[in-house]
Amino acid sequence: MESYYQHLDMQCLLDLLAEETEKYTKAFAQGDSTETAYYRIKVNNIIAEINYRKGASISEIKGETPLDSPSDTAPSTL
Numbered sequence: 001m002e003s004y005y006q007h008l009d010m011q012c013l014l015d016l017l018a019e020e021t022e023k024y025t026k027a028f029a030q031g032d033s034t035e036t037a038y039y040r041i042k043v044n045n046i047i048a049e050i051n052y053r054k055g056a057s058i059s060e061i062k063g064e065t066p067l068d069s070p071s072d073t074a075p076s077t078l
Helices: 003-007 010-030 033-062
Strands: none
Touching (some): 003 033
């Protein structure tokens, strides 16, 4: 995850995602594999930040920390 995105609010992230997706699509349509790869990485990093925040928000609602979320399905032994 890029630390650059951490200071942006969710709406700015969504706007940036739209802009970078548009640039990715344009590069892809033009057949520019270098720019396509560059923008794909940027889009994926923005999506990762959004998903991280969504996971953190859901955990906060449930009263858990992101590390306590039930994604670990291994049974615990007492």
